[in-house]
Amino acid sequence: xxxxxxxxxxxxxxxxxxxxxxxxxxxxxxxxxxxxxxxxxxxxxxxxxxxxxxxxxxxxxxxxxxxxxxxxxxxxxxxxxxxxxxxxxxxxxxxxxxxxxxxxxxxxxxxxxxxxxxxxxxxxxxxxxxxxxxxxxxxxxxxxxxxxxxxxxxxxxxxxxxxxxxxxxxxxxxxxxxxxxxxxxxxxxxxxxxxxxxxxxxxxxxxxxxxxxxxxxxxxxxxxxxxxxxxxxxxxxxxxxxxxxxxxxxxxxxxxxx
Amino acid sequence: xxxxxxxxxxxxxxxxxxxxxxxxxxxxxxxxxxxxxxxxxxxxxxxxxxxxxxxxxxxxxxxxxxxxxxxxxxxxxxxxxxxxxxxxxxxxxxxxxxxxxxxxxxxxxxxxxxxxxxxxxxxxxxxxxxxxxxxxxxxxxxxxxxxxxxxxxxxxxxxxxxxxxxxxxxxxxxxxxxxxxxxxxxxxxxxxxxxxxxxxxxxxxxxxxxxxxxxxxxxxxxxx
Amino acid sequence: xxxxxxxxxxxxxxxxxxxxxxxxxxxxxxxxxxxxx
Numbered sequence: 087x088x089x090x091x092x093x094x095x096x097x098x099x100x101x102x103x104x105x106x107x108x109x110x111x112x113x114x115x116x117x118x119x120x121x122x123x124x125x126x127x128x129x130x131x132x133x134x135x136x137x138x139x140x141x142x143x144x145x146x147x148x149x150x151x152x153x154x155x156x157x158x159x160x161x162x163x164x165x166x167x168x169x170x171x172x173x174x175x176x177x178x179x180x181x182x183x184x185x186x187x188x189x190x191x192x193x194x195x196x197x198x199x200x201x202x203x204x205x206x207x208x209x210x211x212x213x214x215x216x217x218x219x220x221x222x223x224x225x226x227x228x229x230x231x232x233x234x235x236x237x238x239x240x241x242x243x244x245x246x247x248x249x250x251x252x253x254x255x256x257x258x259x260x261x262x263x264x265x266x267x268x269x270x271x272x273x274x275x276x277x278x279x280x281x282x283x284x285x286x287x288x289x290x291x292x293x294x295x296x297x298x299x300x301x302x303x304x305x306x307x308x309x310x311x312x313x314x315x316x317x318x319x320x321x322x323x324x325x326x327x328x329x330x331x332x333x334x335x336x337x338x339x340x341x342x343x344x
Numbered sequence: 345x346x347x348x349x350x351x352x353x354x355x356x357x358x359x360x361x362x363x364x365x366x367x368x369x370x371x372x373x374x375x376x377x378x379x380x381x382x383x384x385x386x387x388x389x390x391x392x393x394x395x396x397x398x399x400x401x402x403x404x405x406x407x408x409x410x411x412x413x414x415x416x417x418x419x420x421x422x423x424x425x426x427x428x429x430x431x432x433x434x435x436x437x438x439x440x441x442x443x444x445x446x447x448x449x450x451x452x453x454x455x456x457x458x459x460x461x462x463x464x465x466x467x468x469x470x471x472x473x474x475x476x477x478x479x480x481x482x483x484x485x486x487x488x489x490x491x492x493x494x495x496x497x498x499x500x501x502x503x504x505x506x507x508x509x510x511x512x513x514x515x516x517x518x519x520x521x522x523x524x525x526x527x528x529x530x531x532x533x534x535x536x537x538x539x540x541x542x543x544x545x546x547x548x549x550x551x552x553x554x555x556x557x558x559x560x561x562x563x564x565x566x567x568x
Numbered sequence: 569x570x571x572x573x574x575x576x577x578x579x580x581x582x583x584x585x586x587x588x589x590x591x592x593x594x595x596x597x598x599x600x601x602x603x604x605x
Contacts, residue, residue: 132571137574137575137579140579200571220514221516223511224508224512228512233502237567240567241498244563249515252515252516252519255548255552256518259519259545262541263526310593310597
């Protein structure tokens, strides 16, 4: 699918973005080949292990994306670096983060069913990831609230920082909670502590592929954000212009409101 | 005026409004008791189950009630440009935050005290070791009130406030639910000593969110 | 469902989600472009 000729201003030049896109494509193709065909099935988990080659990269990306959101939110709030660029990056990255977190949970579930026998377990990492998912889903809901750009940016940046501060607390409390009750045998998350050879390779290709994809999608989503901001501004100006015209056209309404 | 004096002013105002309107006693407390009843309908009232999960049910009810409390805390500012009045009052943002958070905490503590009677009666809970339970409850409530006040002001000017605040606040206060429930469980049925680490966690959460609130409330109020 | 079924389902869903997201951004960009003066 060819991309539109003109686009909103982005984080990188279109050429650089396309390079990332192509590299991501190759890396993803390599991931499919190595992950699904070249890497051997695991001794204990069997073929289900192959889901780890996308589950782990997805989880890594989720953390990266939310980290980016937190850092850019802080940069927006800091007066010396305040710029809508950071606000857009925060929003775009959060959206990607939610998607990757959702995939992490889904893939974890699909892995858990054959390996643990259950779709879900109240294991510390799963629960923390679930809370993370909802934290940033809320952030996305906040972003959708119509408001002046600077109002929305400040509000969302503060919300992102609060969520970011909360994550270690959630992680710590949940981990502590579950280790007190942990039945180590069945739900041992480190079922495969040592990963060798092609399996490790598959994981690394996965992380690389997803990271490249993230960078590509981030720039693309950023440009969309710029375009939508422009569009909202134009719609607002058009609405105001309409209002002004409409007020002048009908004498009875002159002096009333507007 | 010092921060604390200004905060006391604001807290006094909020509590006086509550004393007159009596929303806690007439609406939120009945809500809490009804929720406890509904839990009994939903779960097997075979005494064993309810008794075991009573701390969790208690704190979930408190969490839900706190959503109402937060909504109420900011709806009193919504009418007659009261929020503008607050902005123009010259009071420091952190003082207003402290005042509102303290008022909300007091209201929640009163609610919790009365709800505890409900829990003891309906679910046949025996409160054993009190110090950890009381301290934990206070720490949890302060944390809840601080986080709630923070998100309340964040969403203050938004029309979808009532549905937005729960989505934002509940994941944030998940550790409070966790810690408070564990502290209660340890104090009621388990080793009371086990409760103290959780009380410490609740304390840290409270301090953290009071701090964040004092920093962020002013800027958020300006924009609301 | 066999293990292979879960694996394939997981990979396919992942592909669909990522592809769908990518396409949705492109589509929204196109739509934004069209409304430009």
